[in-house]
Amino acid sequence: MGRTGADGARPLDGREIRVWKSFARSLIVVPRTLEADLLEHSSMTLGEYQVMVMLSEAPDHSSRMSELASDVGLSASRMTRLIDGLRRRGWVEKRRDGCDRRGAIAVLRPDGLAALEEAYPAHLAAVRRHVMDHLGSMDLETLAIALEAMSDAR
Incomplete structure (x- = not known):
């Protein structure tokens, strides 16, 4: 594991390995924990919650489904299934895009809000208990910038 990678990348040192392993585990554990809590209190998945938050913050509580999918990191087909589930619950409606008839717009309904x-x-x-409380006096601005850079480097 200590060899240089095929592209010449230098190996991780001990501190970097610890950060990487902890970060990789948190990518699995934290969303599962948050979703379990959401399901217990609201019968809503984390994905549904994230999409509905984005719709609640969007002008007219609506957004193109392709943009929603991109913003939350889902495939178009996964977004369609998620929106269809929210439609069945009466929380979201789906409309044809007036400008591009091939596209669809998701709209948060009052019951969804x-x-x-x-x-x-x-x-x-x-979120406070499972994430923020563990960050202590860390420089949150620097952390946010690093996390945004990671998610924007698709």
């Missing part, structure tokens, strides 16, 4: 507002306090407490 109410469900989101109901789920928010418990989810906020879980």
Whole structure:
């Protein structure tokens, strides 16, 4: 494991290995933990919650489905299944895009906004408990910049 990679990348040192392993594990554990908490308090998955938050913050509570998929890192087919599930619950509606008839627009309905507002306090407490409380006095601005750079480097 200590050899230089095929592209000449230098090996990780001990501190970097610890950071990488901890980060990789947190990518699995934290979303599972947050989703379990959401399901317990609202019967909403983390993906559904994230999409509904994005819709709640969008102008007219609506967004192109392709943009939503990109913003949350889902495939178009996965986004369609997620939106279809939210439609069955009466939380979101799907409309044809007036400008591009091939595209679809997801719109957060009033019942969806109410469900989101109901789920928010418990989810906020879980995010604080499982994420923010562990960051202590860390420089959050620097952390945010690094995380944004990682997610933008697709």
